[in-house]
Amino acid sequence: MKIKVIVTLKNGVLDPQGKAIQQTLNGMNFSNINEVRQGKYFDIEVNEKDEAKAKPQVEEMCKKLLANLVIEDFKII
Amino acid sequence: MKSSVIIFPGSNCDRDMDVALNKFGFKNKMVWHDDTDLPKSDLIVLPGGFSYGDYLRCGSIAGKSKIIKSVIEFAKSGGLVIGICNGFQILTETGLLSGVLQQNKYLEFICKNVFVKINNKENKYFKNIKKEILELHIAHNEGNYFCSNDELKSIQDNNQIAVTYCNQDGVTNDESNPNGAIQNIAGIFNKEKNILGMMPHPERMIDKYLSGEDGSFFFENLVGNLK
Numbered sequence: 001m002k003i004k005v006i007v008t009l010k011n012g013v014l015d016p017q018g019k020a021i022q023q024t025l026n027g028m029n030f031s032n033i034n035e036v037r038q039g040k041y042f043d044i045e046v047n048e049k050d051e052a053k054a055k056p057q058v059e060e061m062c063k064k065l066l067a068n069l070v071i072e073d074f075k076i077i
Numbered sequence: 078m079k080s081s082v083i084i085f086p087g088s089n090c091d092r093d094m095d096v097a098l099n100k101f102g103f104k105n106k107m108v109w110h111d112d113t114d115l116p117k118s119d120l121i122v123l124p125g126g127f128s129y130g131d132y133l134r135c136g137s138i139a140g141k142s143k144i145i146k147s148v149i150e151f152a153k154s155g156g157l158v159i160g161i162c163n164g165f166q167i168l169t170e171t172g173l174l175s176g177v178l179q180q181n182k183y184l185e186f187i188c189k190n191v192f193v194k195i196n197n198k199e200n201k202y203f204k205n206i207k208k209e210i211l212e213l214h215i216a217h218n219e220g221n222y223f224c225s226n227d228e229l230k231s232i233q234d235n236n237q238i239a240v241t242y243c244n245q246d247g248v249t250n251d252e253s254n255p256n257g258a259i260q261n262i263a264g265i266f267n268k269e270k271n272i273l274g275m276m277p278h279p280e281r282m283i284d285k286y287l288s289g290e291d292g293s294f295f296f297e298n299l300v301g302n303l304k
Contacts, residue, residue: 013223014257016184065141068134068170070177071223 003046003058006075007067008039042066078103078303080120083148085110085139090125090161090280097280098122101296110142119303120157121148123164125216125278135178135219136166145171157201157303158272162217165264165274174267174274175232176224181217182257188216190289191255193240193263193277194247200270202239206298210247211240211291213277215255215263220276222258222265232265239264239273 009015015037022036044061048054055076062074080103084091091107098105098120106116110128115121129138139145145167152158152173160168168174181187194210195203224232232238241261244253254261256276264275282292 014179014182014221016180016182020184065133065137068137068177070169070175070225070228071179 003044004077005042007072010073013071079118080105081108081116081118082122083108085128087128087130088124088126093280094122094124097283102300110144113143115147123160123167125162128163136170139167140170152272155271160274162276168274173272175228178219179221179223180219181221186218187255191215192243192245194243196238197236201302202273204302208294212289214281215277220256222262235268237266239266
């Protein structure tokens with residue numbers, strides 16, 4: 001089964017890329033954009049049919065490798 | 078005095094480090110990331126570069142490589158480990174050093190000489206060093222040191238800040254901060270001060286005709302302290 005993971009910077013952590021994207025969008029006349037936060041997206045194909053087994057495994061992957069918990073949060077969807 | 082430099086795919090300061098270590102009296106060995114055992118060493122160096130192409134996050138894949146288990150064991154038993162630039166990023170990813178190196182504040186790759194002030198001399202790396210302010214080279218895209226307020230307090234309380242960016246006269250301020258690092262931090266120790274991570278490259282400053290000599294002071298002093 002396929003499990004999707006989104007990794008984003010924690011609130012309060014400076015995201016200069018997101019800021020640059022936001023300013024560019026503002027410059028392109030998308031004037032109502034207040035903030036952009038950039039993140040990462042992973043599609044993980046797990047050889048497992050039971051979601052209840054696959055998700056905890058992916059959670060461990062997130063904690064150990066996919067996200068750096070000092071500055072990032074993850075969401076399994 | 079024996080040292081080992083770990084080579085990861087994408088390391089590019091490994092040979093410069095080898096030259097520097099040998100020049101100042103180490104017998105250096107190069108160790109491939111896929112090996113599991115370290116040669117007997119007084120010092121392990123994680124060199125600069127772009128290990129594993131900086132995939133995922135700088136240093137994250139190297140932080141899980143085969144050789145790293147032995148490096149962590151060596152460090153935890155009190156062995157001296159230096160991580161320069163990408164090596165510093167790897168050390169934070171392994172958890173041996175706290176915090177993280179984020180992308181530079183102004184999104185630029187920075188390649189220039191900077192001045193750093195030595196903050197703590199009570200350790201094997203900087204004890205007896207002749208100069209307080211060193212001119213060293215930096216070349217990085219992710220050198221913006223960041224940690225939580227609690228971690229910062231703990232780092233300060235334990236005197237773990239090794240070097241900070243400053244100007245020629247040793248003044249630490251926003252103008253002398255090249256990448257946005259909190260408190261102008263350029264390098265830190267672990268609590269026990271046997272692990273040092275720093276963004277500046279001392280190995281690029283070991284020849285007075287080509288670059289400068291402030292890296293020489295660092296290596297000469299280190300060798301002296303280990304004798």
